[in-house]
Amino acid sequence: MSETTKVEFGWFIPTTGDGEHIGIPPERESTVEYMVQVAQAAEQAGYEFALIPTGGACLDAWVVGSWIAAKTKNFKSLVAMRPGLVAPVLSAQMATTLDQMSQGRVLVNVVTGHYPADLKAAGDALAENHDGRYERTREFLQIVRGVWDEASGRTAETLNFKGEHYEIEGGKVRPAPYTDSHPPLYFGGSSPAGKQVAAEFADVYLMWAEPLDWIQGQINEMKNYLEELKNAKGASRELRYGIRAQLVVRDSEEAAWEAAWNIISKADPEMMKSREKLHSKTDAVNQKRQMELWEESSNNDYVIGPNLWSGLSAIRGGGAVAFVGTPEQVTDRILEFVDIGVTSFILSGYPHLEEAVISGDILMPLLKRKLAERGVHV
Numbered sequence: 001m002s003e004t005t006k007v008e009f010g011w012f013i014p015t016t017g018d019g020e021h022i023g024i025p026p027e028r029e030s031t032v033e034y035m036v037q038v039a040q041a042a043e044q045a046g047y048e049f050a051l052i053p054t055g056g057a058c059l060d061a062w063v064v065g066s067w068i069a070a071k072t073k074n075f076k077s078l079v080a081m082r083p084g085l086v087a088p089v090l091s092a093q094m095a096t097t098l099d100q101m102s103q104g105r106v107l108v109n110v111v112t113g114h115y116p117a118d119l120k121a122a123g124d125a126l127a128e129n130h131d132g133r134y135e136r137t138r139e140f141l142q143i144v145r146g147v148w149d150e151a152s153g154r155t156a157e158t159l160n161f162k163g164e165h166y167e168i169e170g171g172k173v174r175p176a177p178y179t180d181s182h183p184p185l186y187f188g189g190s191s192p193a194g195k196q197v198a199a200e201f202a203d204v205y206l207m208w209a210e211p212l213d214w215i216q217g218q219i220n221e222m223k224n225y226l227e228e229l230k231n232a233k234g235a236s237r238e239l240r241y242g243i244r245a246q247l248v249v250r251d252s253e254e255a256a257w258e259a260a261w262n263i264i265s266k267a268d269p270e271m272m273k274s275r276e277k278l279h280s281k282t283d284a285v286n287q288k289r290q291m292e293l294w295e296e297s298s299n300n301d302y303v304i305g306p307n308l309w310s311g312l313s314a315i316r317g318g319g320a321v322a323f324v325g326t327p328e329q330v331t332d333r334i335l336e337f338v339d340i341g342v343t344s345f346i347l348s349g350y351p352h353l354e355e356a357v358i359s360g361d362i363l364m365p366l367l368k369r370k371l372a373e374r375g376v377h378v
Contacts, residue, residue: 006377007338009364010049010078011042011356012348013068015059020351023267023315028351030059032067038352039068039075045360046368049076051244051346053318054111056118062094069102078107078186078346083140084124084133088166092144093173095183096151104178110187110202112137112194115317134193139163141185141201143171151176186242186344190218190289199225202239204344208290208319209245211305216340242344243337244319246312247355249330249363260309260324263350267315290320307333319346327363331370338376 017026065077119127159171187202250256294313302311349355
């Protein structure tokens with residue numbers, strides 16, 4: 001890994017409630033005061049940014065992200081653009097406005113899919129057309145990048161665009177992005193359609209935590225798509241790679257595993273089965289991969305690798321695999337992912353406030369020291 005490599009760490013803002021346990025009604029409300037507390041604790045702990053989730057059950061990520069930016073000093077908000085639910089030029093303007101108001105503290109998470117029922121409830125005409133949503137996302141990002149380029153002065157003309165899903169005449173946005181470039185685009189999607197779009201437009205390709213060899217396989221696939229893009233269009237691009245994971249770190253391994261199992265200790269077994277069925281209804285390949293790990297590890301206490309646990313996956317959708325162990329063990333596992341090319345880690349734990357403080361006290365100093373010893377910038 002190059003000595004100029006930068007590894008970044010993000011946290012998570014719980015916008016649907018929080019607590020020590022999952023699978024039961026939230027034990028804490030996501031009030032403005034609480035979400036700001038989480039963000040400020042994460043910033044103090046050494047995290048650079050926070051992922052703000054999106055979906056029908058979540059508070060709006062842009063509103064929450066704006067509020068958090070106003071209540072922190074250097075902390076960044078990773079907020080979601082949702083092609084098909086918000087128009088591309090308006091999305092671009094929302095991003096540049098928040099980028100200017102926060103002085104460069106906005107990151108953009110491009111979210112193409114979700115559960116079909118959630119997409120239908122939001123009025124997405126392509127709710128059940130998986131690959132069609134990615135084709136629409138390709139057009140969406142062409143437009144977003146196009147109006148950002150015009151606003152930044154990289155192109156002199158307003159955008160004219162005609163595709164299958166969008167038609168733009170004289171497209172432009174103001175203000176311009178805060179920097180000479182544009183807010184970084186984070187992009188997840190494990191299907192071939194998703195990876196092809198990511199290769200063309202993403203700055204950071206996001207994956208949900210999986211065993212090391214699974215992640216290495218996905219990175220190799222992305223490199224192949226980048227090579228295909230270069231051969232087809234002459235576009236030479238590089239990607240950064242990131243993973244989304246849960247975190248349970250304690251001074252002893254026994255205490256860490258006890259804390260991990262405690263998270264699901266109050267969940268109704270029948271409810272867990274129903275959640276499993278809910279997850280099976282999605283057409284998202286990454287969610288299917290998470291459930292495959294959960295099922296394959298069911299006879300091994302959901303352990304899927306050294307200090308990697310899939311026990312939350314039947315209840316919690318999304319990136320549910322957790323690092324579980326002592327600061328030394330979790331540091332070793334994270335460094336293994338760094339060694340294969342992962343440079344962005346979005347972590348979280350239950351409750352998010354206390355776990356930000358705990359990880360800031362006992363994990364982050366060791367982790368950053370070990371990275372610095374390798375010449376890695378953090």
